[in-house]
Amino acid sequence: MTRKIALVSSVVGLSLLTAACNAGSGGGAGSSSASGSGSGASGPSGESVTIGLVAEPASLDFTKNDGAAIPQVELGNIYETLVKQDQSGKIVPGLAEKWTVSPDRETYTFDLRPDVTFTGGQKLTADDVVWSINQVKSAWTIAIKAKMDPVSKAEKVGDNQVRVTLSQPSNSWLFNMTTRVGAIFSRTAADQLATKPVGTGPYAFSTWRRGDSIVLTRNEDYWGKKPYFKTVTLKYFKDPTALNNALRSKTINVIGTVQAPESLGQFPTSQYQVIEGTTNGEVVLSMNSSRAPFNDKRVRQAVRYGINHRALLDTCWAGRGQLIGSMVPPTDPWYEDLTKVTPYDQAKAKQLLQQAGKTGTTVRLRLPSLPYAQSCGPVVKSMLEQVGFKVQTDTLEFPAAWLTTVFTNSDYDLSMVSHVEPRDLPTVFGDPDYYTHFSNPQMAGLLKAADTGTPQQETASMKKAARLIADDAGADFLFLLPNLIVADKNITGLPKNAITEGFDLSTLGRS
Amino acid sequence: MLLRVLTRLGVLLASLLASSVVVFGLMAVLPGSPARVALGVNATDEAVADLEREFGLDDPLPVQYWRWITGLLRMDLGESYISRAAIAPQIADRFQVTLWLVVCAMVLAMLVAVPLGTLMAVRHRQLSGLVLSTLSQVGVSIPAFLAGILLVAVFAVGLGWLPSGGWTPPAQDPALFLQQLILPVTSLALVQAAVLARYVRSSVLEVMREDYIRTARAKGLSPMRALVRHGLRNAAIPVVTVLGLQLATLLVGAVVVERVFVIPGLGSGLLDAVANRDLLMVQDIVMLLVAAVLVVSFVVDLLYLVIDPRLRGAR
Numbered sequence: 001m002t003r004k005i006a007l008v009s010s011v012v013g014l015s016l017l018t019a020a021c022n023a024g025s026g027g028g029a030g031s032s033s034a035s036g037s038g039s040g041a042s043g044p045s046g047e048s049v050t051i052g053l054v055a056e057p058a059s060l061d062f063t064k065n066d067g068a069a070i071p072q073v074e075l076g077n078i079y080e081t082l083v084k085q086d087q088s089g090k091i092v093p094g095l096a097e098k099w100t101v102s103p104d105r106e107t108y109t110f111d112l113r114p115d116v117t118f119t120g121g122q123k124l125t126a127d128d129v130v131w132s133i134n135q136v137k138s139a140w141t142i143a144i145k146a147k148m149d150p151v152s153k154a155e156k157v158g159d160n161q162v163r164v165t166l167s168q169p170s171n172s173w174l175f176n177m178t179t180r181v182g183a184i185f186s187r188t189a190a191d192q193l194a195t196k197p198v199g200t201g202p203y204a205f206s207t208w209r210r211g212d213s214i215v216l217t218r219n220e221d222y223w224g225k226k227p228y229f230k231t232v233t234l235k236y237f238k239d240p241t242a243l244n245n246a247l248r249s250k251t252i253n254v255i256g257t258v259q260a261p262e263s264l265g266q267f268p269t270s271q272y273q274v275i276e277g278t279t280n281g282e283v284v285l286s287m288n289s290s291r292a293p294f295n296d297k298r299v300r301q302a303v304r305y306g307i308n309h310r311a312l313l314d315t316c317w318a319g320r321g322q323l324i325g326s327m328v329p330p331t332d333p334w335y336e337d338l339t340k341v342t343p344y345d346q347a348k349a350k351q352l353l354q355q356a357g358k359t360g361t362t363v364r365l366r367l368p369s370l371p372y373a374q375s376c377g378p379v380v381k382s383m384l385e386q387v388g389f390k391v392q393t394d395t396l397e398f399p400a401a402w403l404t405t406v407f408t409n410s411d412y413d414l415s416m417v418s419h420v421e422p423r424d425l426p427t428v429f430g431d432p433d434y435y436t437h438f439s440n441p442q443m444a445g446l447l448k449a450a451d452t453g454t455p456q457q458e459t460a461s462m463k464k465a466a467r468l469i470a471d472d473a474g475a476d477f478l479f480l481l482p483n484l485i486v487a488d489k490n491i492t493g494l495p496k497n498a499i500t501e502g503f504d505l506s507t508l509g510r511s
Numbered sequence: 512m513l514l515r516v517l518t519r520l521g522v523l524l525a526s527l528l529a530s531s532v533v534v535f536g537l538m539a540v541l542p543g544s545p546a547r548v549a550l551g552v553n554a555t556d557e558a559v560a561d562l563e564r565e566f567g568l569d570d571p572l573p574v575q576y577w578r579w580i581t582g583l584l585r586m587d588l589g590e591s592y593i594s595r596a597a598i599a600p601q602i603a604d605r606f607q608v609t610l611w612l613v614v615c616a617m618v619l620a621m622l623v624a625v626p627l628g629t630l631m632a633v634r635h636r637q638l639s640g641l642v643l644s645t646l647s648q649v650g651v652s653i654p655a656f657l658a659g660i661l662l663v664a665v666f667a668v669g670l671g672w673l674p675s676g677g678w679t680p681p682a683q684d685p686a687l688f689l690q691q692l693i694l695p696v697t698s699l700a701l702v703q704a705a706v707l708a709r710y711v712r713s714s715v716l717e718v719m720r721e722d723y724i725r726t727a728r729a730k731g732l733s734p735m736r737a738l739v740r741h742g743l744r745n746a747a748i749p750v751v752t753v754l755g756l757q758l759a760t761l762l763v764g765a766v767v768v769e770r771v772f773v774i775p776g777l778g779s780g781l782l783d784a785v786a787n788r789d790l791l792m793v794q795d796i797v798m799l800l801v802a803a804v805l806v807v808s809f810v811v812d813l814l815y816l817v818i819d820p821r822l823r824g825a826r
Binding site: 054058059061063065066067142143144195210211235237238239241242245246248249253397399401405407419427 | 541542543544548551553554555556561562571593594595596601605660663667668671673674675676677678688770771773774776782783786787789811822
């Protein structure tokens with residue numbers, strides 16, 4: 001019998017052997033030793049670090065693929081921008097040493113650093129910058145290419161100087177240049193963006209084993225301060241439990257984004273550090289204003305009054321996160337606390353619903369298959385049912401089914417998703433055709449005044465816009481997703497706030 | 512004999528064709544657009560329509576099916592809608608990984624199940640046999656993912672003996688490869704071993720009641736020796752059948768176990784592709800899995816003829 005069984009096994013075994021012989025040798029995803037060398041995060045070292053993340057990029061080309069996972073890896077690490085944001089949200093020099101703005105605020109002149117090379121060895125010149133800006137308008141396919149629309153022309157003034165002319169003043173354009181739209185590519189090494197990205201950043205792309213990890217190695221010719229870690233491995237986990245286990249079993253050193261805040265108790269502070277800061281991810285409870293019952297402002301207000309935000313946050317996201325009341329995170333200059341516009345008041349919610357004649361109305365809350373939505377959806381349902389709604393919930397697979405049903409076809413009454421793009425208030429509430437269907441006659445004027453005015457006017461107008469959304473109950477803002485990082489105690493330089501599109505790896509070190 | 516082989520081959524090809532139609536049909540009714548996923552939130556309808564045209568998703572379904580199936584026959588699996596990279600090398604990489612898992616689990620399960628099952632049969636009237644039977648019954652009812660979660664909790668997180676997951680190609684670091692293989696293979700093999708052991712047990716019990724065993728016993732052989740000398744060959748036939756059937760369960764188990772242990776095999780590739788609506792990738796992977804199961808059961812059928820001389824007659 002065993003002989004015959006061996007026959008079966010050997011049939012399969014033969015193919016296995018051939019498979020084993022040509023087993024591809026992927027990149028070195030060796031995890032670093034857990035014991036710190038104690039050399040401090042001063043100069044560059046030969047050490048490596050492994051970071052666990054949840055969303056693996058679908059490709060490495062963010063010009064043709066949307067999805068926050070791609071710039072998370074690349075922006076600030078592989079690719080750099082002319083200007084960048086610091087941790088407080090201020091715009092500071094990047095590849096441009098300095099820039100000047102003309103009095104009419106339509107012409108920007110950037111002076112490039114003279115000593116920058118791409119990891120392919122080419123020198124960065126004004127031509128690359130002009131080419132990169134033009135590519136956004138001509139070759140990019142994803143929707144955010146529209147952020148380059150204000151540019152009427154980009155030209156080379158000297159080897160290290162670029163002049164960009166806008167068709168009208170735009171404050172948001174300069175800010176958007178800190179995002180992936182402003183990434184500077186080498187015009188001679190941009191033919192394989194999806195598999196071999198080439199940039200000027202502190203790290204160079206090394207290998208990518210799909211479904212497992214991406215490895216970056218230090219760019220030894222980097223123009224700025226060289227990072228401490230020679231190798232950074234980004235490992236991707238679909239499952240929050242597997243991610244937690246990986247840190248506890250020393251497979252990784254850092255959990256980049258905690259997916260289940262209630263699990264933080266597994267990580268005693270004697271061995272681990274927990275970092276909590278802010279993000280740009282407003283968890284929006286959207287209400288479909290294009291149809292009954294939410295085309296009635298009183299019904300929308302009833303939702304906002306009926307939800308006890310503090311209790312909700314404590315119940316479904318372990319109290320981590322911030323209550324905001326509108327579409328502005330605290331790191332934007334026009335942030336103000338708008339949670340008091342419609343404070344929690346069940347009696348008032350019931351009364352508004354009665355006035356609108358909608359008590360007992362059945363509404364559909366369609367939740368994407370994302371951790372915070374699955375966790376907070378039932379809480380929202382029970383709170384709304386206490387004030388007189390009847391709520392039916394269902395789950396739509398994210399992204400595909402949610403995008404089609406809620407986003408494209410607006411087939412929903414209530415939904416819940418975190419809008420993570422920086423400064424996306426105009427996107428989500430500035431267009432009546434957008435899935436939120438917010439329309440208010442004052443909105444367009446405010447947004448235009450904000451974009452074309454002085455920085456002071458911008459701040460004032462954006463404050464008004466944010467307040468308008470809250471007053472008009474354009475949506476409810478459940479909370480701002482926290483930036484939650486758990487890491488080995490000896491890892492230093494982890495970013496407190498995740499307010500840029502990239503996960504900055506260059507500041508990491510080990511004490 | 513030849514007729515039997517040809518008939519089986521015909522059935523194999525027909526099944527492959529039928530399942531390709533079903534797989535394609537399932538993809539066609541799956542809601543969600545790959546172009547919409549690639550371009551993300553905020554994409555304009557025009558941009559989505561352009562990209563769908565580029566993928567050929569606006570062609571009539573029969574045209575799309577024909578393009579896919581003729582591509583497969585030419586060994587051209589196409590390009591991923593989402594990553595724009597060729598699918599074949601990605602699947603080849605992932606297939607190797609899953610093959611390691613499945614084959615190692617199968618071998619481990621056999622190594623455990625054959626002696627254990629035989630022992631259970633020979634001692635079926637004794638307490639030890641009863642205890643083993645009960646244990647295998649428990650093993651059958653533990654799903655692979657639960658076994659995986661428990662094993663990680665104990666051996667990786669609790670004791671820190673083994674990594675909690677991950678995958679390293681054997682050529683790159685054999686030691687780490689083996690360490691990472693132990694837990695996932697064990698969780699897959701556990702349930703398989705229990706199932707197989709029960710089949711081995713009943714199959715051996717069946718054989719032990721046969722006349723030729725009684726004859727052998729009468730000649731003074733112990734039950735065990737009689738069995739090994741005369742019975743095991745016959746007892747193997749039903750077990751081999753089950754082995755083929757179990758391959759399908761193993762592949763399904765591998766999908767789940769790969770997710771638990773973060774292993775970049777076909778299973779996790781399939782789940783990713785479904786989530787991203789990378790339809791072509793989904794079709795290719797599912798078709799490969801279906802083909803694997805069908806081909807193995809075809810091979811098992813042929814092995815029958817080899818093992819059991821009684822079947823070779825033109826019945």
